[in-house]
Amino acid sequence: KAGVTQTPRYLIKTRGQQVTLSCSPISGHRSVSWYQQTPGQGLQFLFEYFSETQRNKGNFPGRFSGRQFSNSRSEMNVSTLELGDSALYLCASSLDGTGPQETQYFGPGTRLLVL
Amino acid sequence: GQNIDQPTEMTATEGAIVQINCTYQTSGFNGLFWYQQHAGEAPTFLSYNVLDGLEEKGRFSSFLSRSKGYSYLLLKELQMKDSASYLCAVPGAGSYQLTFGKGTKLSVIP
Numbered sequence: 532k533a534g535v536t537q538t539p540r541y542l543i544k545t546r547g548q549q550v551t552l553s554c555s556p557i558s559g560h561r562s563v564s565w566y567q568q569t570p571g572q573g574l575q576f577l578f579e580y581f582s583e584t585q586r587n588k589g590n591f592p593g594r595f596s597g598r599q600f601s602n603s604r605s606e607m608n609v610s611t612l613e614l615g616d617s618a619l620y621l622c623a624s625s626l627d628g629t630g631p632q633e634t635q636y637f638g639p640g641t642r643l644l645v646l
Numbered sequence: 647g648q649n650i651d652q653p654t655e656m657t658a659t660e661g662a663i664v665q666i667n668c669t670y671q672t673s674g675f676n677g678l679f680w681y682q683q684h685a686g687e688a689p690t691f692l693s694y695n696v697l698d699g700l701e702e703k704g705r706f707s708s709f710l711s712r713s714k715g716y717s718y719l720l721l722k723e724l725q726m727k728d729s730a731s732y733l734c735a736v737p738g739a740g741s742y743q744l745t746f747g748k749g750t751k752l753s754v755i756p
Contacts, residue, residue: 535688562742573748574689574733587743621688625742632677632696632737635744637688 533558535624535638543644549610552641556603556624563605564635565597568619577620580605581627609643617645648672650747652734657753658724666719666750668734679744680708680719681733689733692719721752729754 536555544550556563565577576589580599597607603624609616619642623635649671658664670678677696681689695701695710695717707720721728731749738745 564742564744566744566746574735574744574746576743576745579742581742587738589743630676632694633742634679634691634694636691637681639688 535622535636537620537622537638537641539641540639541642541644543646544612545646546612546614548612549608550612550643551606551608552620552622552643554605554607554622554624554638556605556622557636559626560624560636561603561627562625562633563599563603564623564625565605565607566621566623567591568621568640569617574621577607612645614645617643619643648736648738648745650734650736650745652732652747652750654748655751655753657755658721660724660726660754660756662724663720663722664724664752666721666732666752668717668719668747670715670717670734670736670747672715672736672738672745674738675712676737678708678710678717679735679737680717681735681746682730683733683749684730692732724754726754726756728752 562581564579568574579587583599599605619640621640622638625633651669680692683689693708700709705722733749734747735744
């Protein structure tokens with residue numbers, strides 16, 4: 532089975548621009564979560580989607596948004612980019628979101644650099 | 647809220663045993679995960695503990711004490727490829743988000 536895939540792998544943007552990142556979960560997985568990883572803060576939860584609905588959201592400003600499509604693929608968008616948004620953005624999928632104990636499987640991430 | 651604490655860095659010798667500790671505070675307990683992350687790569691699942699005690703999986707074992715809010719990951723017969731960050735994480739009560747510790751960077755030296 533193919534793993535979680537994320538595109539693009541690397542991205543360079545300038546302040547004020549917006550960016551859209553894509554995630555395809557493992558086939559059959561319906562829950563997709565997004566995380567931001569920085570050296571200072573570690574891995575921080577952004578949001579989680581299941582069946583096209585956002586179920587949980589972390590403590591990030593409204594510039595960070597996401598969506599999920601009927602095929603479980605997900606996108607996240609960051610508008611009005613700031614230097615501090617430079618990070619590795621990780622997507623993780625789990626089978627059917629029946630409980631928080633479900634193992635999440637991570638994609639390789641998108642490394643975003645904001646100049 | 648949830649809080650997780652892990653040592654920032656550890657160094658151990660090839661062939662040795664190392665124990666990586668994790669303490670947590672959470673409003674509702676739904677188990678504890680350990681992930682391994684090599685530099686520049688995605689975290690990969692190592693273990694999940696929900697009951698007290700030790701679970702062994704090859705060279706890796708994970709221990710949990712719910713009453714103490716404590717877990718450790720034990721790595722035996724260390725190999726150079728075990729050099730990585732080890733992340734402790736707990737799911738939220740009634741939610742699907744994982745709260746991660748900042749990770750322990752393990753360096754295995756010859």
